[in-house]
Amino acid sequence: MAASTGSDGDLIDLDVTGVAHGGVFVGRHEGRVVFVPDAIPGERVRVRLTDTSKDSFWRGETMEVLDASPHRRAHVWRQADVDVPPEDRPGGADFGHIELAHQRALKLQVLLESLQRIGGIDDVPVAIRPASPVLSGDGDLIAVESADGSGWRTRVSLHVDADGRVGPYAARSHRVIPVDDLPLATAAVERAALGLQAGIPGRIDLVQPADGEVRILARPAPVDHGRGRGRSRRGSSDGRARSHPAPAPASPGDPALEVVVERVGGRAFRVDAGGFWQVHRLAAGTLSEVVSGRVRGLHADGPPIDPDGWHLDLYGGVGLFAATLGDLGGAATRVTSVESDSRATEHAGANLAEWVGARAETARVDRWIAQAGANASTADRARLARGVVVLDPPRSGAGREVVEGIADLEPATIVYVACDPVALARDLATFRAVGYDTTTIDALDLFPNSHHVEAVAVLTRMSEPR
């Protein structure tokens, strides 16, 4: 078939047939793949082409819905709806126009397709579910996911541009969009955000830890002494996200370094206000519960984790999953949390103080694993082989070197907590090649109204240790 012709700015009508990784939808125009946001499979939409530079696919933006899916609803964020000009739609809620149950079905589909296509995994049943509710000791509901998936963000980043505008970035852009509401944020974060006055250009993080009080962390953009030529502090005029200067790192006395407390069940975790903590108000509890439940499920007849094992929490942050393992193993649990951020490690040390065998180490996981592989004594290797390794890497995943290094330690069980389906699928394929089978995968909707999905995969060793 002759290749279709088209230019940026052209309008085409597109039958949307599928969902792709990254919050975009896909259709074909005269045989050529076109990716568009703000649509739903089954819809016919009018699209303005925005990138026709590639032969293999084009990109566009949805201007109008010609034939709506029965799963379309009024966008949870009014300003992000399809009747607003695309350049004025704030980013961060790219599934907000879809009924919540159908959002979950689409996320599950993306995960399953990644697992099959990239991971070669098609024999593990996977279901998706919302965040778990929090119950009181008497079983009363204390906190629950909202019916429309709003009000969950305890952390929000806004931006101040050079003209003093405050707001989120527009979708796929570094253009600041002033907004009237922030429906994904908790009510307190939304209130605080909408009350912000413009300050110096840069980022403003709003954080609501367990005490309920919102911290406002101003992160001015670093002064660019000419080294960042070609990068723009005001964003690029074509509306696409490009290289952007990161805010200056926190310095002593910075409110980002204030120590706040987060709670999971009855347990308190110290964390820097500007440090990493799960964003959804129910996420840390949900993930801890799933990890704990799956590990317990492997050993229904004995202790949930081997009391003689050495257990690891890799990419451990302030020790959330090390504590989960500690709760499973009891006071003497030997568990090590490995994390590259030294302040997070410091907090992990305090958070894990009740376990005499717990340690928190500041290191890059790849280096720590390589050293353990090279230097562990025979006794330590035997303990590691009886242990559980939890890993919760950033979006890019763990990668081949880390996966092979973990496999070299031959732990009995691996629990992989993932926030990117493609990176997870790639790493699971590597794990399989080095002797680990994926036995269960739980998909969790911890980012409602966005395309993001969390997954917890459990892997077990295929054969006896060497």
Ligand SMILES: C[S@@+](CC[C@H](N)C(=O)[O-])C[C@H]1O[C@@H](n2cnc3c(N)ncnc32)[C@H](O)[C@@H]1O
């Ligand atoms: C997704 S967070 C998980 C943190 C923790 N498991 C939790 O749930 O609170 C990933 C963590 O990995 C850390 N990190 C990123 N790259 C790392 C690396 N190469 N080695 C060690 N830690 C890393 C980050 O600082 C961050 O704390």
